[in-house]
Amino acid sequence: MKLNANKFGIASAISFGVLWLICSVLVWLQPSMMMNMTGHMLHGDWSQMGWHLSSTGVFLGLIGWSAFAGLCGWLLANVYNRINRQP
Template sequence: MIYPKKFAVASAATAAFLWIACSALVAILPEAMWQMTGYMLHIEISQMNWAMNWTGFCIGLVSWSVVAGIAGGVLAAIYIRL
């Protein structure tokens, strides 16, 4: 059985982990991550630069975690009802 609240917390924690890992890779390998981003979005962005700071990192961490938690809770609730 899936518990919506537990699944929501797991989703939020996973999103937080992925955000931290991605941010670390951007800090360590900015050029490679920028190129990979362009490939993933199918656009040419080589002339742009990262705008990464602690405020953006924290806001992104919190907002993506909250959104993932809500989405995970909704997903689990729908799954149970089906």
């Protein structure tokens, strides 16, 4: 089975974009809970840090991380296709 690398990359970008927006909304609604969760995920004490959430930051993060996820998805599909070649 061959993956379409472009479609897989776009699907990765869209999926990550949706997750980014969900995470941003959760930070906006429950900042202390999300800060605590971040500390657990990164194995550190983030209680002294604070969120600086702005609409510009959310938008730039959405674009940047979605593009990065799209490139990673495209690369993953290409590597998979090369490994899965029929002899």
